[in-house]
Amino acid sequence: MFELNFPFLLIGLASTLVAALALWRVRSVEVARWWGCVAAGFAAVMFAIAGRVSAMSGHMMWDPMATGWLEVDALDALPLVVFSLLTLVTLMVAPKRDLGGASVAGMLLILVGTSLAYSAGTLAGMVVGWWVTCAPGMMGAFGPRKDRLALGIQVMGCVALTGAAALTGFGAADFENSEALAFGLLMSAVALRKGIFPAHSWVLDAYDRGPLLPNALLFNGHLGAMMLLRAESTHLAGAAQNILEWVSLGALGTALFASVAAIAQRRPRRILALLTVSQSAFILAGLGSRNVEGITGSLVHWLVVAVATTGLVCILRAVEARRADAMAGDDYLGLAVRAPRLAVFFLVCGFALVGLPGTLGYCAEDLLFHGALASHPILGLCLLIATALNAIHLVRLYSQLFLGRRMDEVPTVPDAMSRERWALAACVVFLVTAGVMPGKLVGWRAASAERLMEAFQGAGKGH
Amino acid sequence: MNVETLAGLLVLVPGVVFLGLAVTWLLGWNGQERILARVTMITYSLLTLGVAALTVIFWQRGLMVLTVSFGNWFEVGHYGFPLVLLFDRLSLPLAGVTIFLVGIVGSFSVRYLHRDPGYFRFFLLLHLFGFGALLLFTAASLDLLVAGWELVGITSVLLIGFFQHRKEPVRNALRVFGTYRVADVFMLTGVFLTHHWFGTGLWQELFPGTWPDNGHALHGAGAGVVCLLLILAACGKSSQGPFSGWLPRAMEGPTPSSAVFYGAISVHAGAYLLLRIQPLIAESWLATGFLIFVGVTTAFLATLIHRTCADAKTSLAYASMTQLGIIFTEVGMGWTTLALVHTVGHAVARTAQFLRAPSMLHDYHRLHSAAGGKLAETGSHYDSFVPKPLQHWMYTLGVERGCYDALLERFVLTPVRYLSSLIGRLEPADWAEKWRAKKAEREAGEIRVNKSGKDEVHV
Numbered sequence: 013m014f015e016l017n018f019p020f021l022l023i024g025l026a027s028t029l030v031a032a033l034a035l036w037r038v039r040s041v042e043v044a045r046w047w048g049c050v051a052a053g054f055a056a057v058m059f060a061i062a063g064r065v066s067a068m069s070g071h072m073m074w075d076p077m078a079t080g081w082l083e084v085d086a087l088d089a090l091p092l093v094v095f096s097l098l099t100l101v102t103l104m105v106a107p108k109r110d111l112g113g114a115s116v117a118g119m120l121l122i123l124v125g126t127s128l129a130y131s132a133g134t135l136a137g138m139v140v141g142w143w144v145t146c147a148p149g150m151m152g153a154f155g156p157r158k159d160r161l162a163l164g165i166q167v168m169g170c171v172a173l174t175g176a177a178a179l180t181g182f183g184a185a186d187f188e189n190s191e192a193l194a195f196g197l198l199m200s201a202v203a204l205r206k207g208i209f210p211a212h213s214w215v216l217d218a219y220d221r222g223p224l225l226p227n228a229l230l231f232n233g234h235l236g237a238m239m240l241l242r243a244e245s246t247h248l249a250g251a252a253q254n255i256l257e258w259v260s261l262g263a264l265g266t267a268l269f270a271s272v273a274a275i276a277q278r279r280p281r282r283i284l285a286l287l288t289v290s291q292s293a294f295i296l297a298g299l300g301s302r303n304v305e306g307i308t309g310s311l312v313h314w315l316v317v318a319v320a321t322t323g324l325v326c327i328l329r330a331v332e333a334r335r336a337d338a339m340a341g342d343d344y345l346g347l348a349v350r351a352p353r354l355a356v357f358f359l360v361c362g363f364a365l366v367g368l369p370g371t372l373g374y375c376a377e378d379l380l381f382h383g384a385l386a387s388h389p390i391l392g393l394c395l396l397i398a399t400a401l402n403a404i405h406l407v408r409l410y411s412q413l414f415l416g417r418r419m420d421e422v423p424t425v426p427d428a429m430s431r432e433r434w435a436l437a438a439c440v441v442f443l444v445t446a447g448v449m450p451g452k453l454v455g456w457r458a459a460s461a462e463r464l465m466e467a468f469q470g471a472g473k474g475h
Numbered sequence: 476m477n478v479e480t481l482a483g484l485l486v487l488v489p490g491v492v493f494l495g496l497a498v499t500w501l502l503g504w505n506g507q508e509r510i511l512a513r514v515t516m517i518t519y520s521l522l523t524l525g526v527a528a529l530t531v532i533f534w535q536r537g538l539m540v541l542t543v544s545f546g547n548w549f550e551v552g553h554y555g556f557p558l559v560l561l562f563d564r565l566s567l568p569l570a571g572v573t574i575f576l577v578g579i580v581g582s583f584s585v586r587y588l589h590r591d592p593g594y595f596r597f598f599l600l601l602h603l604f605g606f607g608a609l610l611l612f613t614a615a616s617l618d619l620l621v622a623g624w625e626l627v628g629i630t631s632v633l634l635i636g637f638f639q640h641r642k643e644p645v646r647n648a649l650r651v652f653g654t655y656r657v658a659d660v661f662m663l664t665g666v667f668l669t670h671h672w673f674g675t676g677l678w679q680e681l682f683p684g685t686w687p688d689n690g691h692a693l694h695g696a697g698a699g700v701v702c703l704l705l706i707l708a709a710c711g712k713s714s715q716g717p718f719s720g721w722l723p724r725a726m727e728g729p730t731p732s733s734a735v736f737y738g739a740i741s742v743h744a745g746a747y748l749l750l751r752i753q754p755l756i757a758e759s760w761l762a763t764g765f766l767i768f769v770g771v772t773t774a775f776l777a778t779l780i781h782r783t784c785a786d787a788k789t790s791l792a793y794a795s796m797t798q799l800g801i802i803f804t805e806v807g808m809g810w811t812t813l814a815l816v817h818t819v820g821h822a823v824a825r826t827a828q829f830l831r832a833p834s835m836l837h838d839y840h841r842l843h844s845a846a847g848g849k850l851a852e853t854g855s856h857y858d859s860f861v862p863k864p865l866q867h868w869m870y871t872l873g874v875e876r877g878c879y880d881a882l883l884e885r886f887v888l889t890p891v892r893y894l895s896s897l898i899g900r901l902e903p904a905d906w907a908e909k910w911r912a913k914k915a916e917r918e919a920g921e922i923r924v925n926k927s928g929k930d931e932v933h934v
Contacts, residue, residue, distance in 0.1 A: 161907045213903040221908075273902070275895035304552035348639055349592075353501070368629060369622040375549055375556075378618070382554060385667045396663050400656040407632065407652050411645045418640040419592075437501060454549040461551070 016065055019077040021084060021131050024058030024096075025124055027051060032120035036153075038113030048103045048116040052123060056096035059127070063089025067456070074133065081133050086460035087241060087311075088130040090453075091234075094315055095130070097438075098232060098322045099123040102225050104435040105326035107333035110225055118153030119226055121145070126233035135177040138239060142170045142205070145230055159222030165214035166230070169204035172197045173239070198243065199255050206236030206296060208262040209269050212289045219285035219325075224332075228325040231288065232318040237295050237310075241464060260300020260391075267293035268394050271401035278341040280328055283409050284321075290402050291365055292317045297395060298380040302468060306383020307461035312454060313376035316364055316443070320373065323361035323439040327354055330432055331413055334425040338413065346417020351427040355414040357436040362410060364443040366403040371447035375454060478532050482562050483543045485525050485570065486613055489577075490606035492518050496599050506595030512585040515598055519578030519605075526571045529562070539563065539685040542615055561615035561678060565686045565750055565815065569612040572819050573740050576826050577605045580735040583830055587731055593637055597729065604630040608740045612747060617666045617676040620748070624662060624712070627741050628655045634732040635725050644727035654721040658711020665704035672697040682754055687811040691754040702755045702762045705748060706769075713745030713799045716769035719777070720879040722796055726788040733788055734829030738795055739822040746799065746818050749806045757809055766807035774800025776877045782854075783873035787832040795825055 031051030038044045062084045066073045072085035084092070099119055103111075122145050129141025146166045149157065157163055176197035202208075207215045218227035240256060270290035277283045295317065298310030331354065332338045335345055348355040360371070367377030377399060385392030428436060446453050492514065500506060532538065541562040547555035562570070581601055588594050607626025614620040632655065636648035670676055673693055682689045693701065709715070714722035725737050736742070749756065749766070756762045774797045781793035798821045805814040831838065843850055858866065875881070899905070 161903065210901075210903055216902065217907065269898065272891075272895050273898045275892060276899045305554050308551045344642060344645065346640065356501070363629070369625050374622065374625075378556065379549075379551060379554070381663065381667050382670060385671050389668075389671065392667060393664060396660050396667075400660045403656050404649070404653050407649055411636070411649055415636060415639040415645045416642045450549045451547075454551060458551045 013079070014069060014071045014073045015076045015079065016062055016073050016084070017076070019075050020058045020062035020065075021075040021082040022077050024055040024062070025082070025127055025131075027058070028055045028120050028124045028127070032117040032124065035113045035120070036117040038116075041108050041111045044113045044116040045103055045106070045111055048120055049100055051120055052096050052100040052103060055123065055127065056093050056100065059084075059089070059092040059096055063093060081137055082131045083133045084131055086456065086463060088238070090315065090456060091238070091318075092127055092130050094318060095126050095233060096123060098318060099229060101322055101435040101439060102229055102326060104431045105330060106225050107329060109333065110223065110329070114153045115155075115223070115226065118148030118151075119229060121148045121153070122226060122229050122233070126235065129233070129235050130238055135180065138242065139170070139174050139177045142173055142235060145233060145235070146170055148226065149230075154223040154226050157222060159217045159220075159227070162214040162218035162222055162227065165204050165211055169201050169236075172204060173201035176201060195255060198239075199259060202236040202240050202255070202259055203262060204236075205239070206234070206259075206263070206292070207231070207266070207289050208259065208293070208296070209266040212266050212270060215289050216282060216285045219281045219288075220279065224281065224325055224329050228288075228322060231292070232322055234292065234295060234314055234318065237299070237314060240296070240299065256300055256302075260297050263293040263296035263300070264391055264394055266290070267297060267398040271398040271405070274401070274405045280338060280341050280409055280413060283341075283405055284324060284328060287365070287402055287405050287409075288317070288321045290398055291321075294377075294380060294395060294399075297391065298383060300391070301380075301383040301387040302465075303383050303386055304458065304461050304465055305379045306387065307464055308454060308458045309376050309379030309381070309383050311457040311461060312372065312450075313380055315453075316371075316373045316376050319439050319442055320361045320365035323357060323436055324365065326432075326436065327358045327361070328413075330354060330428070335423075341412055344411065344416025345413050346415060346422045347425065348414035349417070349419045350422050350425050351414075353428040353433060355410070357428065357440055358414065359410055360440045360443060362406040364447065366399055366406050368403070371443045372450060372453070373443070374447060375450040379454070478529070478541065479543045481525055481529055482541055482560060482613075483545070485522060485529065485574070486560055486606070486609045488518060488522060489602045489609065493599060493602040493606060496602065500595065500599070508585075508589065508594055511595060511598050515581040515585070515601070516578075518602075519574060519581055522574045523578055526574050530567060530571065533562075533567065540679075542679075556618055557616050557677065558619065559615035559677070560613045562613060563686050565747070566612045568815065568819055569743070569747055570609055572822050573605065573608045573612060576735055576739045576822065577601065577608070579826065580731045580830070584729075584731040587833075588729065593639075597634070597637065597732070600630045600634055601732075601735070604634075604735070604740075608744070611744055615678055617669055617678075617681075621662060621666055624744065625659065627744060628652075628659070628712075631655075631725070631736050631741050634736065635728045637728050637732065647724040647727045651721045651725050654711060654718055658708050658718060661704045661711065662708035665701050665708060668697065668704070669693075669701050672701070678751060682751070686750075687753075689754055691758070693755055698755060699759050699761065702752060702759055703765065705752055706756070706762060706766055709745030709748045710769060711745070712748070713742050713803070714796055715745070715773045715799060715803055719773055719796060719877070720883060722792045723789045723876070726792050730788070730829060730833055733792075734826045737792055738825035738829040742795060742799060743802075743818050743822055746802045746806065746814065749803065750811055750814060753806055753809070753811050756807065763807050767804050770800045770803030770807060772800075773797075774804070776872075779869055779873040780876050783870060787835050788829070791825065791828055791832060795821075798825070
């Protein structure tokens with residue numbers, strides 16, 4: 013058993029939790045934003061150091077003060093850091109009207125819950141993480157909720173996971189001998205959390221009627237995918253591979269369904285929600301390919317979806333803060349003439365999301381399609397159709413928000429402010445730099461994909 | 476500098492210039508016209524000299540093929556994405572034409588777009604296009620070709636919507652992008668199936684030998700499927716057959732971009748792909764027949780439409796389509812060298828025509844005066860061979876633009892929209908919203924449930 017030389021994970025989590033609790037009652041928006049950013053940044057640094065130590069040793073490492081509870085390995089190291097940074101980006105870009113002590117604390121709690129679920133060494137830890145991510149919504153941290161369907165489905169997902177974990181004694185137990193009910197519950201939990209059809213509706217409801225930024229953050233944790241990967245590699249062994257098969261088929265259906273459903277939509281939030289659901293379903297569909305290319309593609313695509321959709325959602329919210337009529341999507345807004353930098357950020361994040369060349373999305377989708385076509389040619393073809401449609405929706409959304417108006421018809425609005433510019437530029441730089449030079453990042457993800465493959469093969473033999 | 480470095484730089488330099496300009500803009504530079512013009516002119520002058528030098532080296536050394544490898548872009552397990560460029564008798568002329576024409580168009584645009592609000596955007600996209608087109612023509616593998624192919628598509632769409640203050644160019648750009656994406660599905664499926672069935676995407680492994688005398692290493696039914704998929708992708712890019720509706724819509728962009736995209740480089744990308752896979756096409760009677768049929772029918776229809784167009788750019792677009800149809804037919808017939816010469820000649824001549832199009836009225840008046848105020852009608856002797864009813868029918872077909880848009884709307888777009896709205900009705904999130912709205916109205920007393928259990932609206 014290998015241990016970190018310092019409790020980086022525990023300190024990262026605890027400091028964020030303390031910041032969340034301390035900020036809950038703070039009234040000043042700028043104070044809350046500043047300390048929220050500091051907490052998220054500090055957590056990112058702690059997780060990055062832990063990940064670096066683990067990568068250098070080449071082993072999974074336990075936190076010395078939470079042995080058996082918190083661990084870091086090739087699979088979760090990068091998502092931990094990326095998610096912390098995405099929280100930081102969201103806090104930086106969020107308009108003043110969306111922030112307050114409670115909402116900053118809520119976002120930090122989502123970070124705590126997601127990081128806990130990523131780094132948990134046991135099912136119990138994951139269950140706690142899942143519940144913590146839902147807690148701010150249930151406690152009304154983001155104001156009165158209209159998206160009750162979304163909240164309901166999230167809670168149902170947590171209940172299903174808790175049930176599955178309870179049936180196996182909350183430990184790293186073998187699911188193989190447990191009842192079919194446990195499998196069913198686990199599958200339901202993954203499908204509900206990841207928004208697999210018909211549970212995708214919660215994402216639509218959350219984006220359309222709920223607080224956009226926290227909901228995007230919540231969805232971008234992709235805890236369903238992480239749960240599946242952890243279960244596949246550690247707890248569930250051979251029998252659980254059926255789950256992956258079914259969930260990946262469901263994900264494929266969701267990707268196609270959402271991309272077709274988006275054609276009839278006009279409201280930007282709904283188009284973006286369906287785009288997000290469709291593209292993120294690729295992650296599970298790629299995991300179902302069961303080859304190194306497909307799984308690596310999935311893991312890289314995970315990062316792409318998380319960063320790109322965070323960028324897109326932040327820009328959409330920034331646009332809504334500038335133009336109230338942006339939510340309706342009835343006509344062109346023509347904002348590019350007033351806010352060209354926001355337009356460029358939107359375009360680059362969007363192109364990365366749908367996998368156009370020069371961005372990390374291209375590399376991710378190249379690997380994903382190769383993997384998917386190698387194992388299931390029809391599955392690969394469906395993904396191609398879905399991504400083609402998604403690209404069209406993206407350009408439509410861009411046109412709707414940023415083009416189609418003369419300068420004198422567009423009221424003066426500020427372009428990206430400096431806090432927005434730095435945060436969004438970081439997303440764009442990540443997507444483009446990693447897209448032009450993807451070797452290192454793909455290599456990291458390939459290492460965890462190879463370990464997962466070994467686990468799958470071992471489980472297959474055992475089964 | 477060795478020949479490999481020179482060849483690599485020819486492709487990379489426009490990409491580096493694009494990245495440099497984009498980063499400096501993000502850092503706050505507002506893109507002064509003079510600097511931008513100088514950067515563009517110097518870049519393309521040097522690149523033109525570079526490609527000329529490379530051609531001379533090829534000729535002097537008797538080189539048939541030059542490959543420039545940058546290793547694998549990324550690799551996972553047994554799969555690697557090779558970054559290899561290939562210069563041969565097919566790619567070198569097309570790379571040369573690309574550099575020359577992008578330079579010409581860049582030079583023309585310095586004055587044509589002077590003080591246009593989109594001046595910087597145009598040049599930024601022109602450099603990205605130059606990089607994408609060079610990547611496309613010199614890619615040594617299908618995978619790398621896809622990267623160039625998509626970059627060309629994106630820049631094309633962004634430039635169609637260049638006049639972003641008007642709604643029509645924005646709508647047309649979206650329509651063109653939709654067509655491109657449909658064609659891209661064929662392209663990507665072809666590429667991935669090639670990997671899946673034949674284990675490689677490298678041209679030299681798929682088509683061993685030197686162009687145009689190379690063979691192919693693809694056999695079986697899979698080869699036929701891949702061939703048809705790539706032909707369909709080429710049709711999409713070159714506006715042929717079922718994909719021919721987008722080219723006139725693309726004329727919404729500024730004239731220089733129309734020249735370089737739809738007169739010169741972008742539309743010939745499909746022809747280039749066909750020239751690459753020609754040995755495979757020649758093996759399959761189905762692919763050959765399909766290609767010739769598409770080429771001939773598109774050429775015939777486009778020439779009819781071209782004669783009924785009222786504006787210069789649309790007329791030129793259909794004229795381009797006609798020539799591309801003929802080039803496709805030439806490839807189908809196996810006349811590869813002729814097709815290459817035709818491609819290069821057509822690209823240069825059409826660019827000149829497009830760039831002169833804004834001055835067409837001025838040119839016409841000058842010609843009119845020079846001819847003493849009377850210009851003889853042309854083409855009437857051809858008309859006399861065609862019976863009047865057939866003339867009328869052909870004219871109607873031309874004016875209706877081959878009924879392409881109506882057919883597309885009726886049989887593709889309407890059913891897709893209907894399917895989407897049908898799916899939208901299955902959305903549980905919407906049911907919940909409708910239920911809540913109804914509940915709210917009922918509570919407000921606007922809707923009451925009558926005795927038969929149905930809602931009754933009271934206004």
